[in-house]
Amino acid sequence: MHDRPEAATPAAGRQPAPAEILATVAAGGVIGACARYGATLLWPTAAGTFPWTTFWINVTGSSAMGLLMVLVTERATVHPLVRPFLGTGVLGGYTTFSTYAVDARDLFDGHRAGTALLYLTTTLAAALSALWATSALTRLLVRPRPRPDGSTAA
Template identity: 35%
Template sequence: YLVSTWAAARFGADFPYGTLIVNVVGCFIIGAFMTVATERLIVSPYWRLFVTVGIVGGFTTFSSFSYETLHLLQEADALRAFYNVSLNVLVGFSATWLGIGLARLF
């Protein structure tokens, strides 16, 4: 909520920037955490699930992403809906990959 409010004030409310930011940050965190948890610390699968699904999953928001995309489509703004899906997927995967790479580097 706070990130979405900040992003709307900063960039405008025509596009769900806040949800995009939160999802990308969450992807980076999951990539980095899972790499460290499985390659360095050997964290139990239960703790990995707790952190990724419980904590980071509570931070990111697929349901908001879905609703905001459908809302853009209902408003006949197919281009922004396409951008929303594309950016969340492509930048999200890139952030996960970056998190994995940086975790392996350090």
């Protein structure tokens, strides 16, 4: 695995109130959902075919989550609203488990069980692989943040 800095504290200052966090997540969610909707308009999926747009949304969103989580939890000290805004909000609104499930159901309903099973398995495998690979690559490329004692995490 990896060593996590002992003092993974947010940026100095007061902690945000729950209402601030909720508003931050909502604002990020609007941005992420609009980006996802825009992608579906740019690259529509024909009925009964492999849902490539949703597939790539979930893979790229998972990759971005890998990058974000390493940066904000291991490599940088950031404002306490960055993680809820970008992670839960933007990337949570951008990625879509519900559309993934509906796409699979539609393929099954359209007697495309093979395509549905391929979609279900490859999306999961690709999204998790993207998350892992991007996390690992980020750890290799970005120096760890110093610990309070001046050392750095491995």
